[in-house]
Structures are given as C-alpha cells and as structure tokens.
Amino acid sequence: MMNIINFAMSFGKGEDMSHFVVKLLSDDDGVDYDKDQQVWHYSGESTGDPCVLCSGEYFGEGQSNCKFIEKRVKRGGITCKKCLRIIKEYKAIKL
Ligand SMILES: [Zn+2]
Secondary structure, three states: OHHHHHHHHHOOOOOOOOEEEEEEOEOOOOOEOOHHHOOOEEEEEEOOEEEEOOOOOEOOOOOOOOOEEEEEEOOOOOOOHHHHHHHHHHHOOOO
C-alpha cells in the first residue's frame, strides 16, 4: 500500500514527461525468471528508492541482487498487465 501511495505522489511529476520502465531478469537470489515473466514494469519510487510499481519489489544497487534492465521512455513501454491496471485506475480518478 505504501508503494501505491508513493507512486500516486510521483505520478506525472517529471517535467520532461518521460518515465522509467524496468524488466527484472532474475529474483533476489539470482535465479532467472522465465521469459514470459520478464515484462516491462513501471519503475516507481518508494521512500526514495526505485521499485516495481505492481509488486513493490525494490531493485538496484544496495537494494537487491536481482538482475534487471531499466530504461527511460517518452511514452508507453509498459507491458505488465498489473502495472497498466494500476495506472489506468489512477488516471480514471476525477480531480
Ligand atoms: Zn508490473
């Protein structure tokens, strides 16, 4: 839940309107994920550290030993169904 709240606060904050997506290649123990599990997640932030939006899983140096690829994209790039569902739910909120 913390992850979702932090995501909501950071969503759309980037002035250049780009965002990061991340693909996890292995778990924390270095065991490779199957190819069909390797989807592009929205790379959010929780308490200042990068994490996967849908699972809240941290990645990156000092956080986790998992292997990952991260990239900045202008738009789209997310193929994780759970991340897409969360983003759509936020976009649907009338402010
Ligand atoms: Zn995801």
